[in-house]
Amino acid sequence: MLDTLLINIGQLLTMNHGEKPLKGEAMGRLPRIENGAVGIKDGRFAFVGSMEEAKQLKAEKVVDCMGRIVSPGLIDPHTHVVFGGSREHEISLKLQGVPYLEILKRGGGIYSTVQATKQLSVEELKRKAKGHLDRMLSYGVTTAEAKSGYGLDRKTEWKQLQVIQMLQQEHPIDLVPTFLGAHALPKEYEGNAAAFLQSMIQILPELKGMAEFVDIFCETGVFTVEEARAYLQKAKQFGFHVKMHADEIHSIGGTEAAVELGAASADHLCGASEKGIEMLAASDTIAVLLPGTTFYLNKDRYAKARSLITAGAAVALATDFNPGSCPTENIQLIMSLALLKLKMTPEEIWNAVTVNAAHAIHRGSSAGQIQVGRFADAVLWDAHHYAYIPYHFGVNHAGTVWKHGKVVYQRGEEACA
Numbered sequence: 001m002l003d004t005l006l007i008n009i010g011q012l013l014t015m016n017h018g019e020k021p022l023k024g025e026a027m028g029r030l031p032r033i034e035n036g037a038v039g040i041k042d043g044r045f046a047f048v049g050s051m052e053e054a055k056q057l058k059a060e061k062v063v064d065c066m067g068r069i070v071s072p073g074l075i076d077p078h079t080h081v082v083f084g085g086s087r088e089h090e091i092s093l094k095l096q097g098v099p100y101l102e103i104l105k106r107g108g109g110i111y112s113t114v115q116a117t118k119q120l121s122v123e124e125l126k127r128k129a130k131g132h133l134d135r136m137l138s139y140g141v142t143t144a145e146a147k148s149g150y151g152l153d154r155k156t157e158w159k160q161l162q163v164i165q166m167l168q169q170e171h172p173i174d175l176v177p178t179f180l181g182a183h184a185l186p187k188e189y190e191g192n193a194a195a196f197l198q199s200m201i202q203i204l205p206e207l208k209g210m211a212e213f214v215d216i217f218c219e220t221g222v223f224t225v226e227e228a229r230a231y232l233q234k235a236k237q238f239g240f241h242v243k244m245h246a247d248e249i250h251s252i253g254g255t256e257a258a259v260e261l262g263a264a265s266a267d268h269l270c271g272a273s274e275k276g277i278e279m280l281a282a283s284d285t286i287a288v289l290l291p292g293t294t295f296y297l298n299k300d301r302y303a304k305a306r307s308l309i310t311a312g313a314a315v316a317l318a319t320d321f322n323p324g325s326c327p328t329e330n331i332q333l334i335m336s337l338a339l340l341k342l343k344m345t346p347e348e349i350w351n352a353v354t355v356n357a358a359h360a361i362h363r364g365s366s367a368g369q370i371q372v373g374r375f376a377d378a379v380l381w382d383a384h385h386y387a388y389i390p391y392h393f394g395v396n397h398a399g400t401v402w403k404h405g406k407v408v409y410q411r412g413e414e415a416c417a
């Protein structure tokens with residue numbers, strides 16, 4: 001007897017591609033079962049197949065999906081979800097055309113969030129982050145990366161990672177922690193990036209078990225490629241996997257360095273060079289694209305998704321949710337921006353927010369696919385075709401979200417009988 005049986009699924013997006021990230025043209029394939037059914041038992045998928053094959057199955061609870069689509073729970077592999085305060089007070093500067101990096105240089109931006117984060121207790125930070133995670137869950141996200149980076153000192157970076165660890169226990173979304181202490185150079189270290197990065201390296205040993213990845217903001221006016229390379233080399237020596245905010249605003253060769261370091265992912269890539277794109281295509285580093293940030297920073301130069309996919313790279317999508325350069329938890333909006341601005345196809349987009357997004361945070365073998373034996377993380381959508389989600393933008397299409405087989409979000413009345 002199953003616990004739950006989902007029937008009459010118009011399109012069951014299993015994403016059953018095997019155990020590797022999808023590269024190049026493989027991203028254009030979307031394994032699915034028309035008129036499918038999914039059985040859940042003890043928190044895991046116990047049956048995945050057609051209605052014909054499911055005829056004899058019995059369950060405590062049957063959900064008639066009435067021809068709608070079911071997908072794996074979505075993965076958001078790049079978020080700055082733990083932070084204090086907000087930055088709407090900077091909107092007037094944005095409207096005057098003051099660039100993001102200039103606001104940072106003037107002591108705003110990341111620095112203003114650092115101040116706000118330092119003022120919150122662990123409990124206050126946790127409560128605030130929980131609200132953001134609840135919203136991500138409502139959009140269909142069941143696994144997400146969560147970065148620190150709003151402390152730039154041992155005490156506050158630790159506090160953020162502690163909040164992430166507590167939320168991993170208390171919130172349905174599975175969180176993957178990243179240490180981003182190298183997010184910006186504190187004013188007290190002005191002109192001495194090496195000393196600051198050394199101070200971050202010194203705390204790495206005590207962060208084992210608190211963070212899986214180490215990340216750095218490699219950008220003009222923040223940390224150079226050489227500083228980033230040396231810093232992440234050290235992080236690898238301490239046993240961390242690495243990621244990089246690379247070529248987000250300026251093309252300074254961060255992409256190449258990330259690939260040379262064997263980074264799990266290189267993120268942003270708006271300014272990735274042709275060489276960087278080729279290196280990504282020939283590597284295991286996932287290209288994580290964040291079109292919401294390009295949109296919100298009012299930039300014209302989006303990451304070259306078509307060149308990346310044509311070259312054979314593995315592309316993932318993420319919100320980059322943060323209070324400054326992308327204040328939205330809405331992964332479905334990112335799917336629409338990927339369609340409209342990155343020119344990705346619906347099939348590529350769905351693979352980029354499931355299978356490849358999972359691999360970008362080393363969860364490819366446990367998240368992003370509907371497969372017998374895996375945890376039952378799934379979304380029932382108020383749509384009958386998978387292209388409808390990126391096509392109909394700006395609204396929430398998630399009807400019901402399951403995490404480990406339990407309903408963790410339901411919009412209004414039951415989306416289906």
Ligand SMILES: O=C(O)CC1=NCN=C1
Nearest residue numbers: 110217245322323324325
């Ligand atoms: O501005 C922020 O708070 C987040 C960010 N880090 C690097 N780019 C954006």
Ligand SMILES: [Zn+2]
Nearest residue numbers: 078080245320
């Ligand atoms: Zn970011």
